[in-house]
Structures are given as structure tokens and as C-alpha cells.
Amino acid sequence: MILIDEPLMYAFVAFWIIWVAVRRKEPGRWLIKFCEGPLMTFARFIDFYVMRMAGFFVWVSKNPMVALRIKEKEVRLKVEKPVITPKKAEEYERGLEEVRIRYTKELPRLSLGASILLILLFFLVYLAMYLLTVH
Amino acid sequence: MEQLIPIPYRPLLAILCPAIGSIFIVLFGKRPNIRESWTMLASIAQFLIVFSMVPIVIGGNGEPIKYTLFTAFPSVDFGFSVDAFGLIFAITSSFLWILVSSYSIGYMRSLHEHAQTRYYFCFCWAIFGAVGVALSGNLFTMFVFYEILTVSTYPLVAHDQTPEALFAGRKYLAYLLTAGGFFLAAVVITYYFTGTTDFVTGGIPNLASEASRTALMALFALFLLGFMKAAWMPFHSWLPTAMVAPTPVSALLHAVAVVKAGVFGIVRVVCYIYGVDLMHGLGLGLVLACLATFTIIVANLFALAQDNLKRRLAYSTINQLSLIIFGVALLSPEGIEGAMMHIPFHGFMKITLFMCAGAIIVVSGKKNISEMAGIGKEMPVTMIAFTIGALGMCALPPTAGYITHHFFVHGCEEAGGTMSFFPYVLLIAAILDVMYFFPIIYTAFFAKSEGSSGSKINEAPLFMLVPIAITATVSIIFFFYPDLFHISELVETAVSSLGGVHP
Amino acid sequence: MILSVVEQFPVLVIVVSLLSAFTILIAGWLNKKSCWVISFATILVQLVMAVFILHHVLTVGTIHYWLGGWSPPWGIEYVVDALNAYILVIVLSLALICVTYSKRSIAHELPQKIVSFYTLYQLLVTGLCGVTVTGDIFNMYVFIEIFSLSAYALIASRGKIALKASFTYLVLGSIGACFFLLGIGFLYSVTGSLNMHDLSLILPPLYENKVVQAAFVFFVVGLSIKMALFPLHTWLPDAHSFAPSEISAMLSGIIIEVSTYALIRVSFSVYTVAFIKLLPIFDFLCWVAAFGIIIGSVLAIAQYNLKRMLAYSSVSQMGYIMLAVGLSTSTHSALWGGLTPALMHILNHALMKGCLFLVAGAFIYKAELWNITDFQGLGRKMPYTCAAFMLAAISMIGVPPSVGFVSKVYIILACLESGKFIFVAVMLLSSLLNLVYFWRVIETMYMKRGEGEERSHSHSSSSKIDEIPLSMLIPVLTLAGLCIIMGVVWLTEIPLPILDQVNALFGLGRYAIP
Incomplete structure (x- = not known):
């Protein structure tokens, strides 16, 4: 089986080497520029918002x-x-x-009164459930 | 050897080597020479024991070596089952541990790093986890070692103890322990469906009948999330961040042990839990292939933008890991063969690159590619080794990368259908590889350095240079003789026993 | 009725303990140092007896002891089956470990109050053992009051702000006890009996009776306060953080667990599975527990004080136990069915939290360190203590093969079997939250550098090892070691037959009648 991409690959390597030898500069600067510029900006943008979201959750939970x-x-x-x-x-x-x-x-710590209120509420919920479901 | 250690005990003993080594490392923490010789001793012993299992597994026609410690749940043993595929990963990790131990000695001493005892101690446990993952006989055991690997690597990542390193460590844990949660859920659900978590060649037989199609899809998604260690996008960002770790750590753990444990897990799940047929039936192969190619391309684009050498290598790792996932996703014998083979091959090549990056840091303190003009004249051996590794990444001869690239392309054709379109993606990936590796070589050898203090040869210490030379040489030997360490034989054994692989 | 020696042990466990409490009081007048010795020796003897009881229960069968020879419906009966025997061993083991630890720490913290401390401590142990062994529901109430009162006093022993914490606990604890007592009163008014076994025989025809149903609700609410189930946990953080550390460890590791035991006992021995299936209360409890798990963890993240953080973590862990209890009626597996995960986590939590609180106490003992941010460099200064903390913290996060991992797996399996997938997510999320707040501590201890501390390349000279005394270190290390060892032991399934017997007793798990 002949590999389709192999000649293409060698061709590219040869092209790269010749380009550098002649121009003294790497080919595909535009692609590298694109990656360093817009792509990285986009990646950082996403990263920033993800981290901010995570930070927000931590902040809220504090x-x-x-x-x-x-x-x-x-x-x-x-x-x-x-x-x-x-x-x-x-x-x-x-x-x-x-x-x-x-x-x-x-x-803020919950005061004693609030705690007792909670207990009563808790109890009420129990009773409500019990009344609703038994019948 | 046969009389020395009975065969069933060998997996256990192989695991125990680093554990026992770690104890002695702590005991001799105050005396560096003795401490480090224990590391070396443990690593060599482990490699020998692991290697001694190779002929048995090959001779046994894919019959694994089983050793059970105890039964945790009905039909879930905590134990080992050494098959050909597991051995490939175990050999890679344990052999490279020897080299990295030697490299660590040179690196840590040259940079006068602090907390070296902790470093060697955690390193042992990381290897313990990695080889444990390789040899474990079911998902449950694998999970246990997987988590040990995660936790023991944390102190290595955060080794510098600078705020940056601490942040990296936190990120590392946040990602990987979250992943561990998903993995655990996946393991438990698998067990709930099938009543077993054993790796069965060709997949767990009753998985398809017990669970609905949707459930299987969701379960696979859980598994994938669980193997976040494989750094597939968009869950990859822990890996470049973790590059603040000392270079030997990046080298072994982030090119070999940790990330490979992730892809190893994916291969295990695809071939030994779901099975190729079921994967095909669910159409998950294509999904996985798309995920992998997405990662391959995007990671390469990111790599182009990096100036920090280690970060660039990190993105290259993400790319190569997805290449392995891609190979498996093809679900064809050649693709899987390529994937399995790429685990050791990539390990050797990538570790060469990382060790070279570390050598440059030790000698000149340079971390960015733009500063490396003319460094090839100062450090010829290192940079030649680097060139070999880089050629391997670009899948060019004469390196190991070329061989696996062939396998992947053949695998695509074998799979047919939509898959026959994918070689072009591989070509683009390889071209991008060239675009970010060749400039490094060019800068190192041909660009003129500004200071030009004369090209005096100034190499890293021998402790570091020898491992670099060995891995670079092995990367070339693999090209001519892939059966070094019986790798190709093991791969064939593993793939042939997979049985009903789809045409 | 002729009893073997072991069958006398249930009452002896309590009598010995009660007598020892008074002996300590008297001996303390003469010689302060004798207090610790007496307390230690008593608890050791009790533990040995408890182990014998456990062995007897497992091999021969349930022990019935009639107090004063009065036969059950009239007299008080002590009944020890697999469940109590198991809990009794846990209670006494942790009590022993805490008393060992207290020798130096109390001498340091409360030098004026040694005598009263050990007297109260012994009373606390008496109360806890009493709740565990009794087979009479009113007697159970009495013992609950005994251990609660001694706990109030012990929490208050540090004075100042601890008094307020103790007062809050006193008020809320009394409300809880009142609810419990009301429940008993309701049952008594309907049945005229206080013996648990007797009640369980009389009650089934009355399950439709409103009073009987209301009584159960009273029991649940009363005990929920005692065991600090979210949202009734409000007394717990203050009480835990201001008590002396060994008492915090007992509070978190044992006292709230014994209240859970009381709930299990009332639910399954007084009432039965058939009754519980009648009312949706256990489903409700599952949801409450799930909320408790998440909110407890989130509040723990918000804390800077280590002991407060651990206290909130306890709220979350009680959620684990209650979730497991709530699921117990709907699981039928031989392995994770019934009460197995709940009982397993009771032991596991006692080990982990006990260790963590003792370590927190060690930091206070050594350098008055309360806040997590002050822990920089402790990893080098107190290597063994910090290592113990790390092991226990890793268990809490659930890294294999620790005890926390085993509990997690069993509870998740139980959730899956009862088809409640949402709780699987809750369990996983909670282990991540655990990771967040425990890792913060570990990172500060081992990784963070102080401001003045420069990056030192050589072996730093400033870090001298400054460990706590051996009598405190051994308990801490024992618990930390057990966190891992028990994990492996659970995985080997060796202790599971005990829990299986409990399920058989109550008709849960694989013994359930479909």
C-alpha cells in the first residue's frame, strides 16, 4: 500500500528547508501570527471566564x-x-x-432564637408531609 | 529467575519495588548518595521483574498472569492480571524510570533543589501508581492506583513552592481528582450493570444486553471525563500549567506515566470493557476520532504560539496523546496496534525532548526558544538528541514516530468509510508539527547568538547526558528494529487476542 | 436463670464506669495524678468487656440481661445484639484513644480542673455505653440525658466563650431531649409499655394510629437535633470548636453517632421496616441529608478556624450517615444493602474525625495555632502529626484505599441500587468539596512558605522538629494508621458478617421480605 500523504510530507519538509535557506525566515509567518494573536487571545478569554466563574463560586461559598x-x-x-x-x-x-x-x-452566626425557629420549621415540614401523604 | 520468584508473585513484587524503595529513601534522607542509590536499585529491580514477565506472557498466547490479593466485592478482586498490553506500558514506565532517576540526580544536584528526599519519595509512589495502573486486572484496581498516582504527583508538581507552582498544583488536583470522581462513578455504574469490572478481551460480554444505548453512551462519556489525564481538549489546561514542575518530573510524569495512564485507560475501556464490536455498534468510534482530531489540530495551533520550550512540548504532548486515542478510535487492528505501539514510542521520544529542555535549563538557564540562538554549538549532543526527538514528533524517518504514523494511516484505510478521510488530518497535523519543531532546530544550530561568547562546548553533567543519549538512540533503534524490548511482539499478542476486530 | 460471665458484661460495663466516675472524684481529692490512671484503666477494662460481648453476640447470640431479675415488660432489660455490640466497641475504642491523648493535653489546657474533667468524662462514657446497651426506651432517654449533661459541662470547661457555646447546646439539646421524651410519652399512652421488644410486638396493629405515627416524628426530630442533622446543626460548630480537643473528637466521632444509633434503634427495633415503608419519612431524610452534605461542605470551605472547619465537615459527614440510613430500606444487596454502609461509615467517621480533631488539638497544644493560615511550615516542624493529618484528610476526600473511599463506594452503590442517581452526583460533588477545604490545609502545612522565609537551597536550619509528647502522638498516629488499615480491611470484607447480622436482625438488605 502506498501512503498518500508521505510524498506530500517530504515535499513540505523540503519546501520548509529551501524556504529558510533562501529567505532566512520561517515560512507560514501568517499562521504563527494567527496562533500567537487571535487564537491565544481567544483561549485566554475562555480561560479567564472559566477561572472567574470558579472564583465566583469560591467567593460565594465563603x-x-x-x-x-x-x-x-x-x-x-x-x-x-x-x-x-x-x-x-x-x-x-x-x-x-x-x-x-x-x-x-x-x-454571622445563627442566634439561639433562629436555631429554635429552624427546629420548629423543620418539625412543621415533617408534619405537613405526614398530613399530606397519609391520607 | 524462575526459581527465584514464582511467576504469580511477580506483578506484586514489581509493584512493591518502588514502595519499598521509598521507605529506604526516607530512612536515608540525610545521606544523598545512599538515598539516590536506593532509587536506582528500586528502578532497576522493578524493570528486571517486569521484563521477566514478557516471555511468559508472549509464550502463553495472551493468557495473562493473574494474582489476586483479596476480593473486595463479589467478582471484583483487588488484584493484578498482566497481559501483553499492560506489559507494554509497564515496561515503558519502569525502563524510563531508571533513566530519569539518573537524570534526576544530575538535575536536582546541579540546581541545588530543596526537599530532595520528598521529591524522590513521591517519585517512587508515582511510579508505584503508574505500574499499578498498567498491571491491574480490573477497573476497580485500576481506579485505586489511578488515584494514588494523582495524589503522589501533586508534591512533585508543586515542588518549587512558589505561588505559581502552588497554583499549578491546585489546578492539577482540581482537574484530576474531579476526573477521579467521574471515573469512580463510571466504574461503579459498570459494576452495577454487569456485575464485574474485569478487563475482558473483546469487551464485557453482557454490557450491551444489560444497559440501554443511551446509558452506554452516557457511561462512555463518564469514562472519557474520568480519563482527563489523557489531556483531551477542552480539558487539557492542567498539563501546560503543570510544566512549572522540575524538568525530570515533566519528563517522566507528564510525558510518560501520568498522561499515559490516561490514554492507557481509554484504550483499556475501548478494547477490554466495551469491546470493538460494541463501540462500532454504538458509533462511538467516530465520535472519539472527531474528539481526537479536534485536539490534535488545536493543540498543534496552540503549540505554534508558545515561546516557552516546555510549554510548547506540553502542547505537543497533548497532540500526541490524542493521536493514540485516535488510533484506538479507528477500531481497526492496525489502528489499535499503532495506538498501543505509540505508547512506548512516544514515551521515548518525548522524554528525550523534555530531558534536553531540562539540560538547557541546567546549563544556561534558558527557558524560551527565542533565547536559544546558537545553543546547538554549545551543546551539540543535547541538541542532536533533541533533533532526533523532534523528527520523531513530525513522524519523519529514521525515528520511531514514522512507524506508528504508518500504522495510523493504514488503520484509517482499513476502517474505511468516513475514516478514510482522516489521513489528511494526520498530514496537516504532521505539517504543523514540522512548523513548530523545525524553527527550534534552526534557531539552535543556525541562528547567530547575540552575545556570541564563542562556541565553547558546555554540556550538562554526565548523569543527565547519558540518559538523553540512550533515549535518543532507542528512538532510532525502534525505527529499524521495533521489537526492541519485545514491543512489537507484545503488541501483536495483544491485538491478536482482541479477537473479533471489525474490518 | 443462669447467665454465663459474658452475659453479665452489659451491665458491668455501665456499673464499672459509673463507680469509676465517683472513685475519680474521691481519689482526685487525694492525688490529682490518679484520675487519669483510673479513667484509663476503667475504659480499658470496659473495652475488653465490649470485645468479649461482641464475640459472644457473634458466636452465641443476642444477650438479654434483666436488671434486678425483673422480667421485661416490667423491669428494665439490657439487650445486646450485633448492632449494639459493634457500636459499643467503637465507642469505647475512641474513648480509650481520647483518654490516652488527654493525659498531657488536659494537664496543659485545664490544669485546675483535672478532677472534674475526668469525672465528667467517665460520666460521658457511662451515658454513651448506657444508650448503647439498653433495651428499654425510657432508660435510653435517661442515658441520653446523662451523656448530654456531661457533654454540656465538658464543653463549658474552657470558660469564657465556651460557656455561650455550651449554653446554646444545652438549650437545643434539651429541646431535642424533650421531643424524644414526648415521643416516649405518646407511645406509652397508647401501649402502656416501655420495653423496646415489647413495643415492637404491640405496635404493628396500631401503625395506622395517628398518635403512634406522630410519636415517630417526634423521635426523628428530637434525635436529629442531637445528631446535628442539617438544618438542626446550629449548635454544633460552636460546641465543637470551643470544647477541649479530645471532647471535640468525642463529640464529632462518638456522641452524634450514638444519637444516630438511637435513631436506628428506634426506627428498626421499636418500629419496624413495615412501618417505615408506610411513611415517606426516610425519603425525606435522604433529601435532607443530601442538602446537609452539600451545605455542610460549602460552609466548611468558608471557615478559617480549623476546628470550626472540621465541625462543619462533621455536619456534612452526618449527612453521609443519614443518607445511608435513609437508603437502607430500599436496598437488597448482600453486600451494600440495608444498614451496612451507614454502620460502616459510623466507624469510619469516628476514625477520621477523631484523628483530625486530635491533630487540631495538637496544634493548639504546641503553639496555640487555631487558624489555617498560621500553619505555614508545620509540615517540617511537626512531621508525624502533619502526616497523620494528611492521612486522615486523604481519607475524608476518599482517596483509595482509605476508609473514606470504602464508605463512598458503598454509599454510591446503595444509591445506584435504589435508583437515586441524583445522590450519586451529590456524593461525588461532596468529595470534591472535601478536597477543596482539606487540601487548603495540607497545602499550607507543607507547601506554603512564610513571608520572611526565603527559598533556602541548603537544608534549612530553622526547621527544628518540635513534636507533641508521645502520649499524644501515639493516639493520633494510631487513628491515622487505622484510617488506611481499616480501609483495606473493609475491602477484604472480613468485618462484614457483623453488619450482615444487623441486617438479619432487622430484616433489611438481603433479608428483606419482598
Whole structure:
């Protein structure tokens, strides 16, 4: 069996060597340029967003409650900014800053009352399920 | 030998060599000479034991050497089953470990690296994992060694302990242990469907009847995700990042042991879990081939853009690994033969390239290709070896790469149909290979260096130079005599016992 | 009724322990040093007895001991079958390891309170053993209160902020106990019996009775608080992080597990599988557990304090156990069916968490290191302790062949058999989350350099080995070693017959009536 691509391959190698010998420059600069430029930019773009997404998850998991509140405030600020007065917007931004500062501090601990409330809720869910399913 | 170690115990003993070696390495941590001689001793012993199994497996007509430690689940043993294919990988890893051990001694001492005891210790366990993967008799055992391999390599990747290295290590673990999770899920689901995880030549017989078509497809996707070690795109980015590791680590682990464990696993799953017939029936061969060619082309384009030599080599590795996957995906005897053969061949060639890159770092501290003008005159032996490795990557004679390239092209024709279109893709890949390897050679030998401090020969220490010379020579010998280390014989045994391979 | 010696052991385990608690109190007045010796010796004797009990149960059969010779429906009965015997051995082994560890650490941490510490500790062990061996549901409540009260006191022993943690635990724990007591009251009002075996005979015709059904809900909620099942775990992080380390280890490794044992006992010995299949509560528990697994892990990632991180990790691990318990009625395999994965993970978790908390205690003992970020360079300073931590952490992540891996595989197999694929994903995701927070610690210990510390090429002189005393190191290393050794032992299936007997007892797994 004759390999179709083998002569082509040798031809390319010969072409490469001759090109370099004559021109003193590697052939296919445009391809290399393309790879170094657009392709790598694209790859970095993807990589950047993937890493940012991963980073976002880590950030959220560090303090989920406050993180959600920050996100909520950010979205609200963006939505309402065109309609409200600049003064109010400033107020909003200040509020956001405050939450952000709180974010770096220690996690809020659930108070005793909240814990008991949780227990009652838990119990209620149980009872609700039990009432719904038994009949 | 026969009387020395009873045959069934040999797989166990081969695995234990690095484990025992590692203990002595820690015990003699304060005395470098003794410590490193233990590494050498363990590696040589392991190679000899592994090699002693070759005639038995070849003579036994594909009958594997079995050794069971214990039964973990009904019909899932924790144990070894040494067949021809496993031996190929085991021989490659264990032989190259000898060379890399010697190379490590030169490299680590020249650069006065820190924490050398930890380095040699983890290296032993990485080999333990790799050879364990090679010799394991079922998916479950393979998974255990696969995870050990992942964890033990982490300290090697993060060896420098710089923030960059720590980041690389974290990324490495994040990718590979996630992959481990998928792999575990795949193993458990396979077991759930079929009640066994043993590697059976031609596939697990009742897999097709027990699971639906969709389930089989999903399971295969899980397996592929599990073998992220094979660095197929788009899950490849841990590999270039991991290149911050010391060069011997990149050389053995990221050109041979770790990544090859990934492709080894894929070949195992395709040929010994699903079986060629089932793969064909599901049409998964074409899917896998497309995935592989995508990776081959894109990895080569990425490689073109790299100026850091080790990163360029890393992308070249991604390309070559997918070439192996591609060979298997053809599902034709020649394709599979090529894939199996490319595991050792690529191992030898790529390790040559990596060791050369390391030698350049040791001697001149240069990491980027643009700085390497005229280095061929300073380090002729290293750069000639590099040229041989590069020719191999481009599938040009007289190197081992040429042989496997033939197999792949024949495999395409044998498979027929859509597959007969793929040789052109291989051609493009090879052309791209030329485009990023030849400039390195050109820069090294013909470009003028700016400083031009005179071309005084300034080679790396002998500890490093000898392994480089050996691997380069072996890469050429494979071209003329592929049966070195009985590789081609083993491959034939493995493929012939695969049985009902599709025309 | 003539009993062999071993059949007397269930009551002896408790009596010896209770007497020893008082002896410690008295002996402590005379000589503080004797406290540890007495406590250690007692627990050792108890452990030996527990091993004999286990052997007897496995070879001869269930032990029934009537307290004071009163026959069951009226008198209190101690019943030891494969399940209690197995739990009893775990409880006492970890108690022994923790008491060994406490010798130096308590002398360092609470030098003023040695006597009261060991008295309370012995009471704690008494309570735990009592819950385990009793066959009477009211008696079980009493013992739950005994161990809870001693736990409240032990947690508070460090004073200051620990008092608040203890108070939270006290309030929530009491609520839990109240629920449990209410459940008992409901059952008593319907059946007029408190003996578990007796109840299980009287109850089946009454399964449609609303009071009986409500009682079960009360039991589940009450014990869920005690075992810190998400979202009722709120007392746990503070309690775990401010208690002395050996108590943290006991809390996480044993106390919440014994509460799980109580739930299993109530579910399968008082009620039966038939009843559980009537109500969807176990399905509900599975989902709660799955949420607990994920959220516990996520909260653990958020922690900087090592002990708090471990505490949240416990929340997640309790989710594993409850998930396995929840699946137990729908699996029928001989291997992973029934309670096998749950019971397996109870032991595994005791080993791993015990080791991790003891290591955390070692860091505090040596250098008052609480926060993960301060652990730089510990890998060289305390090589053995850090190695132990690493082994246990690797087990938590589930790297083979550790115990965590075995649990993971068994639970995943159970999930698959009951067809709940979503839980497979939960298990895998959780092991990744485990990886995130444990690897952070390992990386800091071994890989990160301090700010001042330059990259030193030569063998650095600053890193002198500064290990904890041997009496603390041996327990830590034992647990770490067991994390791996037990993993292999589980894989060889040698201890599985014990768990198989439990399934046979309750008609679970392959003994289930289809």
C-alpha cells in the first residue's frame, strides 16, 4: 500500500528547508501570527471566564448569605439607577459598600432564637408531609 | 529467575519495588548518595521483574498472569492480571524510570533543589501508581492506583513552592481528582450493570444486553471525563500549567506515566470493557476520532504560539496523546496496534525532548526558544538528541514516530468509510508539527547568538547526558528494529487476542 | 436463670464506669495524678468487656440481661445484639484513644480542673455505653440525658466563650431531649409499655394510629437535633470548636453517632421496616441529608478556624450517615444493602474525625495555632502529626484505599441500587468539596512558605522538629494508621458478617421480605 500523504510530507519538509535557506525566515509567518494573536487571545478569554466563574463560586461559598445580599443590591442598583434621583443612587451605593465591608468580616452566626425557629420549621415540614401523604 | 520468584508473585513484587524503595529513601534522607542509590536499585529491580514477565506472557498466547490479593466485592478482586498490553506500558514506565532517576540526580544536584528526599519519595509512589495502573486486572484496581498516582504527583508538581507552582498544583488536583470522581462513578455504574469490572478481551460480554444505548453512551462519556489525564481538549489546561514542575518530573510524569495512564485507560475501556464490536455498534468510534482530531489540530495551533520550550512540548504532548486515542478510535487492528505501539514510542521520544529542555535549563538557564540562538554549538549532543526527538514528533524517518504514523494511516484505510478521510488530518497535523519543531532546530544550530561568547562546548553533567543519549538512540533503534524490548511482539499478542476486530 | 460471665458484661460495663466516675472524684481529692490512671484503666477494662460481648453476640447470640431479675415488660432489660455490640466497641475504642491523648493535653489546657474533667468524662462514657446497651426506651432517654449533661459541662470547661457555646447546646439539646421524651410519652399512652421488644410486638396493629405515627416524628426530630442533622446543626460548630480537643473528637466521632444509633434503634427495633415503608419519612431524610452534605461542605470551605472547619465537615459527614440510613430500606444487596454502609461509615467517621480533631488539638497544644493560615511550615516542624493529618484528610476526600473511599463506594452503590442517581452526583460533588477545604490545609502545612522565609537551597536550619509528647502522638498516629488499615480491611470484607447480622436482625438488605 502506498501512503498518500508521505510524498506530500517530504515535499513540505523540503519546501520548509529551501524556504529558510533562501529567505532566512520561517515560512507560514501568517499562521504563527494567527496562533500567537487571535487564537491565544481567544483561549485566554475562555480561560479567564472559566477561572472567574470558579472564583465566583469560591467567593460565594465563603459567605453565602452576605454574598447573595451583595449580588441582590448590585442588581437592584443597576436596574433602578436610570429611574431614581442621583442622591438616592448614592445612598444605594453606600449601602452596597457597607455590605461589602461586612463581607470580609467573620461569618454571622445563627442566634439561639433562629436555631429554635429552624427546629420548629423543620418539625412543621415533617408534619405537613405526614398530613399530606397519609391520607 | 524462575526459581527465584514464582511467576504469580511477580506483578506484586514489581509493584512493591518502588514502595519499598521509598521507605529506604526516607530512612536515608540525610545521606544523598545512599538515598539516590536506593532509587536506582528500586528502578532497576522493578524493570528486571517486569521484563521477566514478557516471555511468559508472549509464550502463553495472551493468557495473562493473574494474582489476586483479596476480593473486595463479589467478582471484583483487588488484584493484578498482566497481559501483553499492560506489559507494554509497564515496561515503558519502569525502563524510563531508571533513566530519569539518573537524570534526576544530575538535575536536582546541579540546581541545588530543596526537599530532595520528598521529591524522590513521591517519585517512587508515582511510579508505584503508574505500574499499578498498567498491571491491574480490573477497573476497580485500576481506579485505586489511578488515584494514588494523582495524589503522589501533586508534591512533585508543586515542588518549587512558589505561588505559581502552588497554583499549578491546585489546578492539577482540581482537574484530576474531579476526573477521579467521574471515573469512580463510571466504574461503579459498570459494576452495577454487569456485575464485574474485569478487563475482558473483546469487551464485557453482557454490557450491551444489560444497559440501554443511551446509558452506554452516557457511561462512555463518564469514562472519557474520568480519563482527563489523557489531556483531551477542552480539558487539557492542567498539563501546560503543570510544566512549572522540575524538568525530570515533566519528563517522566507528564510525558510518560501520568498522561499515559490516561490514554492507557481509554484504550483499556475501548478494547477490554466495551469491546470493538460494541463501540462500532454504538458509533462511538467516530465520535472519539472527531474528539481526537479536534485536539490534535488545536493543540498543534496552540503549540505554534508558545515561546516557552516546555510549554510548547506540553502542547505537543497533548497532540500526541490524542493521536493514540485516535488510533484506538479507528477500531481497526492496525489502528489499535499503532495506538498501543505509540505508547512506548512516544514515551521515548518525548522524554528525550523534555530531558534536553531540562539540560538547557541546567546549563544556561534558558527557558524560551527565542533565547536559544546558537545553543546547538554549545551543546551539540543535547541538541542532536533533541533533533532526533523532534523528527520523531513530525513522524519523519529514521525515528520511531514514522512507524506508528504508518500504522495510523493504514488503520484509517482499513476502517474505511468516513475514516478514510482522516489521513489528511494526520498530514496537516504532521505539517504543523514540522512548523513548530523545525524553527527550534534552526534557531539552535543556525541562528547567530547575540552575545556570541564563542562556541565553547558546555554540556550538562554526565548523569543527565547519558540518559538523553540512550533515549535518543532507542528512538532510532525502534525505527529499524521495533521489537526492541519485545514491543512489537507484545503488541501483536495483544491485538491478536482482541479477537473479533471489525474490518 | 443462669447467665454465663459474658452475659453479665452489659451491665458491668455501665456499673464499672459509673463507680469509676465517683472513685475519680474521691481519689482526685487525694492525688490529682490518679484520675487519669483510673479513667484509663476503667475504659480499658470496659473495652475488653465490649470485645468479649461482641464475640459472644457473634458466636452465641443476642444477650438479654434483666436488671434486678425483673422480667421485661416490667423491669428494665439490657439487650445486646450485633448492632449494639459493634457500636459499643467503637465507642469505647475512641474513648480509650481520647483518654490516652488527654493525659498531657488536659494537664496543659485545664490544669485546675483535672478532677472534674475526668469525672465528667467517665460520666460521658457511662451515658454513651448506657444508650448503647439498653433495651428499654425510657432508660435510653435517661442515658441520653446523662451523656448530654456531661457533654454540656465538658464543653463549658474552657470558660469564657465556651460557656455561650455550651449554653446554646444545652438549650437545643434539651429541646431535642424533650421531643424524644414526648415521643416516649405518646407511645406509652397508647401501649402502656416501655420495653423496646415489647413495643415492637404491640405496635404493628396500631401503625395506622395517628398518635403512634406522630410519636415517630417526634423521635426523628428530637434525635436529629442531637445528631446535628442539617438544618438542626446550629449548635454544633460552636460546641465543637470551643470544647477541649479530645471532647471535640468525642463529640464529632462518638456522641452524634450514638444519637444516630438511637435513631436506628428506634426506627428498626421499636418500629419496624413495615412501618417505615408506610411513611415517606426516610425519603425525606435522604433529601435532607443530601442538602446537609452539600451545605455542610460549602460552609466548611468558608471557615478559617480549623476546628470550626472540621465541625462543619462533621455536619456534612452526618449527612453521609443519614443518607445511608435513609437508603437502607430500599436496598437488597448482600453486600451494600440495608444498614451496612451507614454502620460502616459510623466507624469510619469516628476514625477520621477523631484523628483530625486530635491533630487540631495538637496544634493548639504546641503553639496555640487555631487558624489555617498560621500553619505555614508545620509540615517540617511537626512531621508525624502533619502526616497523620494528611492521612486522615486523604481519607475524608476518599482517596483509595482509605476508609473514606470504602464508605463512598458503598454509599454510591446503595444509591445506584435504589435508583437515586441524583445522590450519586451529590456524593461525588461532596468529595470534591472535601478536597477543596482539606487540601487548603495540607497545602499550607507543607507547601506554603512564610513571608520572611526565603527559598533556602541548603537544608534549612530553622526547621527544628518540635513534636507533641508521645502520649499524644501515639493516639493520633494510631487513628491515622487505622484510617488506611481499616480501609483495606473493609475491602477484604472480613468485618462484614457483623453488619450482615444487623441486617438479619432487622430484616433489611438481603433479608428483606419482598
